[in-house]
Amino acid sequence: MPEQNKPSPTRELFAALEGVIETYTARGCPCGFPRFLQIVSIDCMDMNALFACRETEGLIKLLREHDLYDTQIIEADFQTETEYWTCRTCGSRLLWGWSDAVKKIDRQYLKPVVIQASPLGADPAVPIPLFGGFYGEKLPSSRFWLQVSSAEMAQYLTQLR
Ligand SMILES: [Zn+2]
Secondary structure, eight states, rough: OOOGGGHHHHHHHHHHHHHHHHHHHHHSSSGGGGHHOOOHHHOOGGGGGGGEEHHHHHEEEEEHHHEEEEEEEEOOOOEEEEEEETTTTTTOOEEEEEEEETTTTEEEEEEEEOOOSOOOOOOOOSSSSSOOEEEEEEEEOOEEEEEHHHHHHHHHOOBOO
16 A cells, blocks of 8 residues: 555544444443443553553543533643543443643543443453554553554454453
8 A cells, every 4th residue: 555545543543443432322332341441441640650542532532522421520720620421321420531731641531430331342351452552751561552453452342242
């Protein structure tokens, strides 16, 4: 394939994640997929590191665009924001957070608070198969994730039980 016709990693990542979100909405909502919850809740602060995950950022961006969750601001200032996200389909509640300057990394997370959906998707695994993976100053251990194709990453996220 000529170089200029190759999809950029970002475009390819978003196309794959868009397909993942379509699969979730066709089956109800994302909340029934534990692997989805695993990836959107990745937070470098839990791991004493400084990084962001392209899959985490991409999924959260698409969830907002698709308006799958009702959002309610808890706290917002110039360096951190937090919101409760309530699923419009099943009523599950998640905690969204963002911070940049203080923590030296611009990253978001979406952590489950109360999940109402019955699990439809397969259980999470480690290492996590990721296509976009991590970037930042202090990355997680290579044991934590595995570089795979965008199709394999989408397969991991949509695998049923
Ligand atoms: Zn839901």
